[in-house]
Amino acid sequence: xxxxxxxxxxxxxxxxxxxxxxxxxxxxxxxxxxxxxxxxxxxxxxxxxxxxxxxxxxxxxxxxxxxxxxxxxxxxxxxxxxxxxxxxxxxxxxxxxxxxxxxxxxxxxxxxxxxxxxxxxxxxxxxxxxxxxxxxxxxxxxxxxxxxxxxxxxxxxxxxxxxxxxxxxxxxxxxxxxxxxxxxxxxxxxxxxxxxxxxxxxxxxxxxxxxxxxxxxxxxxxxxxxxxxxxxxxxxxxxxxxxxxxxxxxxxxxxxxxxxxxxxxxxxxxxxxxxxxxxxxxxxxxxxxxxxxxxxxxxxxxxxxxxxxxxxxxxxxxxxxxxxxxxxxxxxxxxxxxxxxxxxxxxxxxxxxxxxxxxxxxxxxxxxxxxxxxxxxxxxxxxxxxxxxxxxxxxxxxxxxxxxxxxxxxxxxxxxxxxxxxxxxxxxxxxxxxxxxxxxxxxxxxxxxxxxxxxxxxxxxxxxxxxxxxxxxxxxxxxxxxxxxxxxxxxxxxxxxxxxxxxxxxxxxxxxxxxx
Amino acid sequence: xxxxxxxxxxxxxxxxxxxxxxxxxxxxxxxxxxxxxxxxxxxxxxxxxxxxxxxxxxxxxxxxxxxxxxxxxxxxxxxxxxxxxxxxxxxxxxxxxxxxxxxxxxxxxxxxxxxxxxxxxxxxxxxxxxxxxxxxxxxxxxxxxxxxxxxxxxxxxxxxxxxxxxxxxxxxxxxxxxxxxxxxxxxxxxxxxxxxxxxxxxxxxxxxxxxxxxxxxxxxxxxxxxxxxxxxxxxxxxxxxxxxxxxxxxxxxxxxxxxxxxxxxxxxxxxxxxxxxxxxxxxxxxxxxxxxxxxxxxxxxxxxxxxxxxx
Numbered sequence: 001x002x003x004x005x006x007x008x009x010x011x012x013x014x015x016x017x018x019x020x021x022x023x024x025x026x027x028x029x030x031x032x033x034x035x036x037x038x039x040x041x042x043x044x045x046x047x048x049x050x051x052x053x054x055x056x057x058x059x060x061x062x063x064x065x066x067x068x069x070x071x072x073x074x075x076x077x078x079x080x081x082x083x084x085x086x087x088x089x090x091x092x093x094x095x096x097x098x099x100x101x102x103x104x105x106x107x108x109x110x111x112x113x114x115x116x117x118x119x120x121x122x123x124x125x126x127x128x129x130x131x132x133x134x135x136x137x138x139x140x141x142x143x144x145x146x147x148x149x150x151x152x153x154x155x156x157x158x159x160x161x162x163x164x165x166x167x168x169x170x171x172x173x174x175x176x177x178x179x180x181x182x183x184x185x186x187x188x189x190x191x192x193x194x195x196x197x198x199x200x201x202x203x204x205x206x207x208x209x210x211x212x213x214x215x216x217x218x219x220x221x222x223x224x225x226x227x228x229x230x231x232x233x234x235x236x237x238x239x240x241x242x243x244x245x246x247x248x249x250x251x252x253x254x255x256x257x258x259x260x261x262x263x264x265x266x267x268x269x270x271x272x273x274x275x276x277x278x279x280x281x282x283x284x285x286x287x288x289x290x291x292x293x294x295x296x297x298x299x300x301x302x303x304x305x306x307x308x309x310x311x312x313x314x315x316x317x318x319x320x321x322x323x324x325x326x327x328x329x330x331x332x333x334x335x336x337x338x339x340x341x342x343x344x345x346x347x348x349x350x351x352x353x354x355x356x357x358x359x360x361x362x363x364x365x366x367x368x369x370x371x372x373x374x375x376x377x378x379x380x381x382x383x384x385x386x387x388x389x390x391x392x393x394x395x396x397x398x399x400x401x402x403x404x405x406x407x408x409x410x411x412x413x414x415x416x417x418x419x420x421x422x423x424x425x426x427x428x429x430x431x432x433x434x435x436x437x438x439x440x441x442x443x444x445x446x447x448x449x450x451x452x453x454x455x456x457x458x459x460x461x462x463x464x465x466x467x468x469x470x471x472x473x474x475x476x477x478x479x480x481x482x483x484x485x486x487x488x489x490x491x492x493x494x495x496x497x498x499x500x501x502x503x504x505x506x507x508x509x510x511x512x513x514x515x516x
Numbered sequence: 517x518x519x520x521x522x523x524x525x526x527x528x529x530x531x532x533x534x535x536x537x538x539x540x541x542x543x544x545x546x547x548x549x550x551x552x553x554x555x556x557x558x559x560x561x562x563x564x565x566x567x568x569x570x571x572x573x574x575x576x577x578x579x580x581x582x583x584x585x586x587x588x589x590x591x592x593x594x595x596x597x598x599x600x601x602x603x604x605x606x607x608x609x610x611x612x613x614x615x616x617x618x619x620x621x622x623x624x625x626x627x628x629x630x631x632x633x634x635x636x637x638x639x640x641x642x643x644x645x646x647x648x649x650x651x652x653x654x655x656x657x658x659x660x661x662x663x664x665x666x667x668x669x670x671x672x673x674x675x676x677x678x679x680x681x682x683x684x685x686x687x688x689x690x691x692x693x694x695x696x697x698x699x700x701x702x703x704x705x706x707x708x709x710x711x712x713x714x715x716x717x718x719x720x721x722x723x724x725x726x727x728x729x730x731x732x733x734x735x736x737x738x739x740x741x742x743x744x745x746x747x748x749x750x751x752x753x754x755x756x757x758x759x760x761x762x763x764x765x766x767x768x769x770x771x772x773x774x775x776x777x778x779x780x781x782x783x784x785x786x787x788x789x790x791x792x793x794x795x796x797x798x799x800x801x802x803x804x805x806x807x808x809x810x811x812x813x814x815x816x817x818x819x820x821x822x823x824x825x826x827x
Contacts, residue, residue, distance in 0.1 A: 107624060109740045112631035112711050140628045181625045183710070210597065211623035248620060273708050274682015274737060277764040278806050284767045285805075297684065298620060326684025328670060328691040330647065330662030359687075360662045385691060390807045 002183075002207040002223045005048040007090045009205035012180060013187075018172040019199045023092030032073035033066040035091040041065050045072050048088040049081040050204075057081070062094065083228030095201060096194035099158065103170050104186035105138075105177045114138040114177065118149075118170060120156035136170075143174035158192065165198035166190070180218065181211035226252055233292075233311055236501040240307045243429065247300025247331075249308050252293045253315070263287040263400060264319030264407065267312040269355075271325025271336065272297040279324035279356075282389035286397045288322075291315045299331040302476035303429065303497060305339030310413070310499050313347050314506060318408040320400045321353035321378075324392060328385045329359025337365035337382070338480045341372035342495070345486065346413035349378040350406075352399035354392050358385030372483050377405070410506050416494050425464060428472045430497040436461045443490035450484040452477040462492070518651030518702045519677065519722040519729070520614065520642075521549070521590065527657065528576045528588045528612070529554040530603045531595035532564045536618070536659075540594060541565055546664025549655040552584045573610040590614045592648070592657050600644060601626035605633045608641075616657045617643030617713070627711040634713065641713030647683030647705040652690075660687060660703065674699015676813060677723035679716055680735035681706060681742065682764065689735050689762075689809065696810040698817070701729040706742070716742035717749050724755045731758040731817045733809065736791055738765035743791040750798035758816040759800040762809050763791045 004012075007025040014020050022039055025048065026032035036043045047059035054060050059079065063069045069091060079086040102119040116136040134152055136144040149170055153163045169190055177185040186204045193199055207215065212223040222230045222238045230238070237251030250273075258265055266283060268290040270276020276295040283290065292315060296308045312321065323340070337357055344353065353373075357365040366382035373380035379399055383392050418435035425432055439447070439461045447462040448455050454474055456465035464471065471478075475495065482493045521527075527544065531537040532554025541564055544551050553576040554564055560571035570576040573591065580588045591607040593600060593615060600622045607615050608630070615634070622644035634641050642649060648658015653673035660683075661667025670687065672694045680686040686705040693700065704719050706712050716734060723729040732755075736743040743763065749755040766788045792802050803812045 107628065107711055109711055109715070109742070110745055112635075112713075113628055140625070140632045178625065181623055183624060208624045210621045211625065213598075214623070272682060272684030274680065274685035274735060274764050275688060277682075277737060277768065278685065278762075280768075281764065281766045282806070290767075326682065326688040328687040329684055330659055330666070330687060332662070360666050385688075386695075388692075388807045390805060 002209050002212055002220055003050050004205045004207065004218070005088065006046065006203050007048060007088070008218070009185070009203040010200060012176050012205070013172065013200050013203060016172055016176050016179070018169055018176075019197055020203075021092040021095050021199060021201065023090055025088050025090050026073065027077070027088050029070045029073040029077065032089055032091050033070035036063065036066040036069040039091065039093050041069075042094045043069060044092050044094055045069055045076060046090045046092070047076050047079055047081065047086045048090055049084060049086055051081050059086075085229070095191060095199055097191045097201070098194055099192045100189035101158070101166065101191065102133075102188045103173050103190050104184065104188065105173050105182065106184050111137060113140055114174065116144050116170060116174065118152065120153070120158060138174060143171060143178070162192050162196065162198055166192070169198050169200070180205075180215055181208045182206060183208050224252070232501065232505050233314055236499065236505065237308070237311050239500060240304065240311070244301060244304050247296060247298040247304055249300065249304050250293070250295040251308065251311055253291065254293055255289050255291055256315070256317075258289040261287070262289040263397065265289050265291045265315075265317050267291055267315060267318045267321040267408070268294055269308065269312055269321065269323040270295045271323070271329060275324070275326030279322075279389050282324070282393045283322050283396065286393040288397075291318055295325075296336065297325065297329075297331070300336065302335045302339040302342070302479040305336045306343045306479065306497060307499050309340050309343035310347075310502060313343065313349075313408065314410045314502060316408060316410055318351055319403070320351050320396060321349070321355075322393075322396050323353070323355035324389055325356065327356055327358035327389065331359065332361045333357045333359050333365035334361045334368055335476055337368040338476070338483050341369050341483045342479050344373050344376060344378075344380060346415075347411060348414060349373070349376050349380065351378045351408050352396070352403050353378060353380040354383065354396040354399065355380070356383040356387060356389070356392050358383070358387070368483065368487075372487050379403075412503065412506055415496065416491060419494055419496055423461075423463075425468050425471065427475050427478065427495070430475065430495060432471075432478050433494045433496060434462055435492040435494075439492050443485070443492045446485055446488050446490050447481065447493055450481045452480070454478070455481075517726055517728040518654055519719070519726050520649050520702060520704060521651050521657050522654040523548050523550060525550060525589040525655065526580050526584050526586060527551045527590045527592060528573065528580065529567070530556075530573065530591055530593045530607065532556055532567065532569055533559045533562060534594055537594040538564055540592070540618075540659045541567060543659060543661065543664050543667070544592070544656055547656045547661070547667050549657065552580050553588065573607045573612065577610050577612070588612050590616065590657060592616045592618065594618055597621040597623075601629055604630045604641060608633045608637050608639045611637070613639050615639065615641040615713070616646060616648060617641055617707070618646055618648065618658050620645045620708075622709065624709065624711050627709060631711065631713065642704065643707040643709070643713060645709045646707040647686055649702060649704045651702045652700050658705075660705065670694065671703065672699040673701075675701055675728055675730040676817065677701050677719075677726070677729040677732045678703040678734070679706060679719045679723075679732065680704070681708060681737045682735055683708065685735045685764070689733060692810050693733065693813055696814055698810065698813055701726060710740060716746040720746050720749060720755050720759070724757055729757065730820060731760065731813065733813050734759065734761045736761055736763040738763070738768050738788050738791070739786040741786065744794045747794035747798035747800070750800065758820055759795070760809065760813045760816050761795050761800050761802045762806050763788055763802065764806075766804075
């Protein structure tokens with residue numbers, strides 16, 4: 001996630017010449033005690049958690065000796081804040097505070113520029129004292145206006161000899177935010193001390209998700225804003241997105257249980273941010289709880305949609321699968337239909353699925369999906385742009401209430417018998433298998449016909465018509481070929497696609513691991 | 517009339533030789549957009565669907581002045597996200613007054629620098645992360661509709677302006693309005709990011725001043741302050757045409773981002789309830805179900821003028 005912990009943000013401040021309390025972070029009580037011994041007591045021990053008001057929940061404590069630090073750290077490291085278990089504490093020297101100030105930088109969407117909020121009164125509860133807060137517009141290149149900043153500070157009760165240091169701290173906030181491309185950076189409080197220093201006593205910082213790639217030094221593992229630590233499936237989904245930039249794939253897990261009165265957990269698969277949100281609202285107003293929020297859009301590859309569906313169907317207890325986006329998509333929708341059809345077939349979907357594939361090529365998309373899924377135990381229905389989210393949400397509710405099967409149990413994909421024995425060639429993230437023994441004249445003809453020119457007939461069987469290296473990125477075309485052949489009753493092509501990490505989540509060693 | 521784009525505007529495409537650039541140039545030409553030149557560094561001298569390619573915006577602009585009677589009015593950018601800042605600023609510095617930035621994942625500090633350059637040069641931009649703008653029957657910028665024949669079939673000309681924070685829902689809103697007989701002057705997807713060029717209030721002012729737009733339909737979302745800022749313009753009397761709105765993300769939880777970088781509730785700001793209240797208090801009609809939007813829009817325009825139907 002692109003939020004930094006206090007100790008991480010403070011390290012960046014220190015690197016840019018700002019004063020922070022001496023200290024260090026620890027993941028065990030013992031390490032916390034050692035830091036305290038080195039610093040000399042008394043010290044303050046603070047949980048590292050993305051929340052305000054840590055003091056109020058007992059997350060900030062003072063300790064007079066290392067033994068007490070160990071004792072307190074033990075308690076702090078067993079706390080949970082929101083959905084996040086506390087895994088780190090920060091042990092710091094105690095600073096003798098004289099005045100508490102506040103400085104933060106945010107990106108103002110109306111001004112399209114950074115803005116600095118500065119309070120020379122300080123403390124917590126900044127929102128309530130909005131009247132004391134100065135708003136300093138920033139030039140994106142040079143930051144706040146120096147003369148104005150000096151004037152504000154001069155008019156405050158900050159002691160004359162510390163005024164330059166306060167001004168530097170404010171400039172420092174701008175420089176650090178700009179350097180690391182922060183969406184927000186807040187120092188609350190910025191303190192003046194009895195020994196005449198200006199110290200950043202606390203710090204919260206969020207880096208722009210889209211800029212994380214330019215800052216590998218920050219070690220941000222998953223650049224997504226979530227209200228919980230990334231779950232295993234979210235990590236898998238993030239890796240899928242990073243490995244395939246054709247279209248976008250967003251996946252956030254929201255619920256694993258339902259509240260009383262809910263009609264059940266739904267695997268939710270949107271298309272397009274706004275359409276997904278609107279569809280989420282529609283299915284929730286039908287009384288369902290969504291297990292996850294997913295969005296594949298921007299012309300995603302069939303392989304990406306397939307992997308998204310596999311991720312969604314790795315969640316247990318789903319009563320159905322609901323797919324709906326804007327409904328009037330600019331992208332070609334049949335690619336999504338192929339990806340979904342493949343995933344549903346491999347998993348032998350038992351729960352009902354309602355998928356709205358409105359937009360370009362919707363007729364072909366719905367035909368592919370409905371036809372390819374006709375034999376599955378779960379009813380799969382495709383809809384188009386003239387079917388509204390409300391209508392299909394109601395239809396989904398009907399199908400779920402008529403369904404007699406148990407909620408979904410995640411499983412590994414089934415693979416045809418010829419996988420492992422037929423002929424094969426590699427593609428990005430997997431392998432294409434051809435059932436050479438099972439190919440009759442008709443099957444070979446159809447395989448060639450549905451291969452987008454990638455296969456040709458040779459000695460009665462389909463073989464590559466182009467060089468092996470030229471098909472590496474043709475996963476979507478082969479997925480289409482596989483689905484079309486299954487529809488035609490000649491399933492002689494199978495695309496084995498990796499979803500790294502999914503087998504571990506399913507606890508199922510038999511899950512396909514193509515390409516090995 | 518329409519806002520932002522019509523068939524007379526001279527349009528150039530940056531990144532015209534790339535996969536997306538080529539595909540969307542095809543859409544724009546097929547729909548009637550006056551695409552006069554393209555740019556891709558090192559590809560100068562080539563042609564894409566008959567459109568000449570130049571190495572720089574400056575060269576493309578000079579060609580435009582020489583052969584098409586005036587400067588490049590608009591540039592549509594289709595370059596990878598990390599190159600967007602340089603491309604957009606190049607266009608702005610070359611004098612292009614409207615830059616449409618389609619790519620997703622543009623770093624927000626890059627967007628801020630683009631905004632800074634735009635301000636210095638008196639230019640506007642739409643996006644980043646916009647599906648584009650379309651004035652039905654006239655011209656399209658970006659990729660709304662995907663294919664020219666779809667765009668022609670889905671969007672009807674008329675007197676209602678659409679502004680959306682969602683790309684897909686721009687098309688969707690416009691299509692469903694068309695289904696009840698409402699035609700549109702212009703549809704503008706402002707983009708899904710948190711820092712954007714033209715925002716709801718900016719585009720609403722364009723519609724307010726456009727004699728052929730009688731009402732404004734918006735598709736809003738949680739996060740940010742665009743809806744609230746539009747409400748403020750309505751309250752101050754600067755926007756007086758009827759506004760009909762749907763706000764997505766009612767069920768969204770605080771602190772989790774829902775796809776769009778801008779769609780996140782932070783520190784209690786940008787909530788669904790707050791936006792609905794601001795717009796309602798300002799006199800807008802806010803529907804709670806997206807499906808109710810077309811009927812509400814119909815009511816709003818018949819109440820004012822009886823116009824707005826598809827021509």
